[in-house]
Amino acid sequence: MLSPAIAKDVIDHAMFLGADFAELFVEQSRTHSIELISNEIDKINGGIDFGIGIRLFFGTKVLYGYTNSTDKKELLKIVDILTAKDRKNLQLESVSFNFMKGSNLHEVSQPLHQSNNLESKLSFLHLMNQSARSESNKINQFIGRVAQKEQDIEIFNSTGLHVNDNRNYIRLAATAIAQDGGQQSTGFEGPGAMAGWEFHTHIDPKYLAAQVSKQALIKLNAAVCPSGELPVVIGNGFGGVIFHEACGHLLETTSVAKKASVFYDKLDETIANSVVNAVDDGTIANKWGSINIDDEGLKSQKTQLIKDGVLTSFLVDKMGGIKTGYQPTGSGRRESYKFAPTSRMRNTYIESGDSSFEEMISSVEKGIYAKKMGGGSVQPGTGEFNFSVQEAYLIENGKISKPLKSATLISTGPEVLKEISMVGSDVEYSAGMCGSSSGTVPVTVGQPSLKVNKILVGGGNE
Structure with a gap:
């Protein structure tokens, strides 16, 4: 995501200005979320965010800044601003990166970058809504949500570290609200995993909806x-x-x-x-x-x-x-x-x-x-x-x-x-x-x- 040559120049510049440690954290994230409320799909949101964080140590003092640009001049400018009050003895050694590709412990078959699986997510939410309301006519509201995120990161630092990683997150949320006269209570569950949309195959939408409805109903007259x-x-x-x-x-x-x-x-x-x-x-x-x-x-x-x-x-x-x-x-x-x-x-x-x-x-x-x-x-x-x-x-x-x-x-x-x-x-x-x-x-x-x-x-x- 960021040229190692640019990363090297930025870190070398920070060390030349006296930093004890310099790090670049590069991130690109995709997000997609859907929310159902009052029997209807209320929101569908998605987007991509990109940015670079620059962290410098001067002793035990931490300096931090970030930008959405990969331009070298912009990154060097941030370093200059961060170090303005803390510059000290100049270090002339140049960093040499050793790229490491770590193993992925978290198998994913349906990542967000392949598909947002919109129709499948809509069906899941509607089924939860129907199941929750079928528990009792005292369930007067159900809120369902599916949120998915895929995060790619790349890290460079002045010890020579260069590593990247891909992370996938999925979370389902179900809230039921029960009402009986002036009494009202809620039930909530929010299972999640470091996985893709395939995670939903391990969750029974009817059971999840029934759980939150029963939680709400039990408390009504407790x-x-x-x-x-x-x-x-x-x-x-x-x-x-x-x-x-x-x-x-x-x-x-x-x-x-x-x-x-x-x-x-x-x-x-x-x-x-x-x-x-x-x-x-x-x-x-x-x-x-x-x-x-x-x-x-x-x-x-x-x-x-x-x-x-x-x-x-x-x-x-x-x-x-x-x-x-x-x-x-x-x-x-x-x-x-x-x-x-x-x-x-x-x-x-x-x-x-x-x-x-x-x-x-x-x-x-x-x-x-x-x-x-x-x-x-x-x-x-x-x-x-x-x-x-x-x-x-x-x-x-x-x-x-x-x-x-x-x-x-x-x-x-x-x-x-x-x-x-x-x-x-x-x-x-x-x-x-x-x-x-x-x-x-x-x-x-x-x-x-x-x-x-x-x-x-x-x-x-x-």
């Missing part, structure tokens, strides 16, 4: 959740969002390097119950948060974050490694060429344990089963969180009883890790989007069902 400190069984899959938000971000060198994380000095110390093992793995084939290489050109890897309750690693990008002394973990990610990369999660999950779901439920005299988690808020420095529960049930005398509404879970990452006493063997994963200082990127959260001995539960009022 009882108000009780409040207080209670044991909670958190369901598998998207339940992992709590670990991602309240703990995972605290293990990124973005916060660790600034000592803005409660875990910054806890490496090799026990931070969780011994049944907890947590991983961030960018190598799982076709998972939504997977990558062949990160956005700094490093090969993706599996990073063990917690082993038997002990903190074993952080998530480290290049600058994070410079600031902390830790080795990069292939975790440097960015939304696009408009952002400088920082340390970010990929597929982050708690690994399987040896307890059964039935054992967890039967061990609770009175508590909450949080089957499906919703959104929430987190204080980055402390890990304090407040998460809503999208689908919840009361547990009484070791059995799941009535559905609940207005349930929230309130705690901190460090506290909840220590209160996990049972971990199931039913690990599942869910797709999501994560926003941080380097933009919004695809991530996977996951976990088996697990039991938290005590956590503050917030209820609601009738």
Whole structure:
């Protein structure tokens, strides 16, 4: 996408002006999305975006700029502007690139550049809409969406790295809204993968639509959740969002390097119950948060974050490694060429344990089963969180009883890790989007069902 000769001249110029490190991130992305609402196709959008990001290091200072042009004069001009206040001893060595073509772990048969598969996508959305509404006449709205993206990247840097990669993303989303008199509730599912349109053959549109409709209907006349400190069984899959938000971000060198994380000095110390093992793995084939290489050109890897309750690693990008002394973990990610990369999660999950779901439920005299988690808020420095529960049930005398509404879970990452006493063997994963200082990127959260001995539960009022 960019001439290596131009890349060489730009990087040589940056190094001549005293940069300690120089990098060019070249990207071209195709996107295509369709949205159905109120029984009709509401939006069909698509486009192509191209740009080049230029990142320079002067010590631990990061300078960043970008352009949509491949013109050498424009790229050199950006370097001159970025370095205007930081120029120092001139470096006369010239960079020599060593091109590397990495292996692709994520097989794709229907990429966006071949076809947008418009008719097939329209049929999928209409079938979901019909199926959702057929569940009940109380389903008064259904929103369906298909979004596909293909991203080509090329990276050059002053260490001689030259590498490229092709990435394909597909995400389906279904939202059902149920209404009964003045009561209204919603259900949502959003499966995604690092794949092409062929991913939809693994998803039954009728089943997906039925899932979100049943979620919405169950909550319509549910009882108000009780409040207080209670044991909670958190369901598998998207339940992992709590670990991602309240703990995972605290293990990124973005916060660790600034000592803005409660875990910054806890490496090799026990931070969780011994049944907890947590991983961030960018190598799982076709998972939504997977990558062949990160956005700094490093090969993706599996990073063990917690082993038997002990903190074993952080998530480290290049600058994070410079600031902390830790080795990069292939975790440097960015939304696009408009952002400088920082340390970010990929597929982050708690690994399987040896307890059964039935054992967890039967061990609770009175508590909450949080089957499906919703959104929430987190204080980055402390890990304090407040998460809503999208689908919840009361547990009484070791059995799941009535559905609940207005349930929230309130705690901190460090506290909840220590209160996990049972971990199931039913690990599942869910797709999501994560926003941080380097933009919004695809991530996977996951976990088996697990039991938290005590956590503050917030209820609601009738």
